[in-house]
Amino acid sequence: MNYAFIFPGQGSQSIGMGKDFYDNFELAKELFHLASDTLGFNMQELCFQDNEKINQTQYTQPAIFLVSYIAHSILQEESPLLAKLALGHSLGEISAVSVANGLSFEDALILTHKRGLLMQQACEGKDxxxxxxxxxxxxxxxxxxxxxxxxxxxxxxxxxxxxxxxxxxxxxxxxxxxxxxxxxxxxxxxxxxxxxxASHCPLLSSMTEDFTKLIEPMLKENFSLPVISNATTNSYDNKQDAILLLSDQLTKPVLYKQSIQKIDSQIDAYIEFGCGNVLKGLNKRLSQKNTFSITDTTSLKDFLATL
Known part of the structure; x- marks a missing residue:
């Protein structure tokens, strides 16, 4: 089977995200605690308890990344699967790069947090x-x-x-x-x-240089699988291309529909990792292929039963 691993972006967050994994898998606990230590704030409180921060972009982004990364890591622990390619929606492209071994877990957490801060700063006073x-x-x-x-x-x-x-x-x-x-x-x-x-438009142009400087030392030279660029729909698998394409993504539109249409003939099924099933909903209108959303223990078991 040729799988595409897909990762959601902002808008997929909700209170309780990742808690089922945290309660049932030691690996999830370890990654939550490592994320808290890396970022300096409590990720369990952010994701599990009612709070206003979960919808503030500098906190939303690392929370979504963390739960996507955990879902992918648990699947690999239960039944290692190779993907043909990885694709994210907006923020999800960073998750895709990370599971393609283009970014370490810790660097991806720091990057998503700082990306959110830079976006907030770029939009201050711009309504x-x-x-x-x-x-x-x-x-x-x-x-x-x-x-x-x-x-x-x-x-x-x-x-x-x-x-x-x-x-x-x-x-x-x-x-x-x-x-x-x-x-x-x-x-x-x-x-x-x-x-x-205001994501993916020229209002973020003031942050592009700072973001490029931030990401350049974090990226690995070569990735283990191709990632589809939101900005171009083309695939990339190396640091040089990633610096340009992830920076371009900030001010250019997310071509999610066009990306799925372009890769669909190469793919047998899609696996969405993270909170909710936003991309599964989008894919229903874009592809005849199955999209499996791995969001908790039940959905993980349901998917494993199909193998």
């Missing part, structure tokens, strides 16, 4: 936000965004999640101002998301 649009085709929405940019508004296509589902990024006031126009254009839904950053 940044994101909006999900449902029911418009890509070309129509891209043309609309270009018209708005020509009129001085900060609005860009940021995430291509599936046919008729795109997330926009930009300034909240600009996004809110076009909600009516988007519905007149035929959008079934135009909803502002509860976010204080």
């Amino acid at each position: 940044a936000g994101m909006m999900v649009i449902v029911g418009l085709d890509d070309a129509k929405l891209e043309h609309f965004c270009q018209e708005q940019q020509n009129n001085g508004k900060s609005i860009w296509c940021a995430n291509y999640n599936g046919d008729g589902q795109i997330v926009l990024a930009g300034k909240k006031a600009d996004l809110a101002s076009v909600e009516g126009s988007l519905k007149e254009l035929g959008a079934k839904r135009a909803l502002l998301l509860p976010m204080s950053v």
